[in-house]
Amino acid sequence: MIDGLPEREPCSVCGKMQVQYRERRSAARKRGAHQRRSLCTACYNHAVAREVASKTVLPGVVDTQTLVHRGVCVGTCDICGIKPAVWSDPKARTKLCEVCYESEKLKAGSAESGVKTV
Ligand SMILES: [Zn+2]
Ligand SMILES: [Zn+2]
Structure with a gap:
């Protein structure tokens, strides 16, 4: 789902400048989104847990x-x-x-x- 390269941009969820994960284009398309999400570790873990549960x-x-x-x-x-x-x-x-x-x-x-x- 997510590429591991840290990027200098805020987390899409909480806005922290500690982004560790970048959503892959294919994963964003799957969600019907045009923009990829960038997530910090905490939000990434939340997102994974939520998506797994859903x-x-x-x-x-x-x-x-x-x-x-x-x-x-x-x-x-x-x-x-x-x-x-x-x-x-x-x-x-x-x-x-x-x-x-x-x-x-x-x-x-x-x-x-x-x-x-x-
Ligand atoms: Zn975050
Ligand atoms: Zn699984």
């Missing part, structure tokens, strides 16, 4: 049981599209980050035990 995948799309932990980054997470993926499915080519893997696993677990998620 993404949801249809139940049953990701089968966490077929995923293999790679231990290294194998690309960008297919669900949130932000975090580095460390889980991947060799057949389905699904890639998940730790956060999305955990949430998918929880979803699958609650479905199996018959607990409905609201």
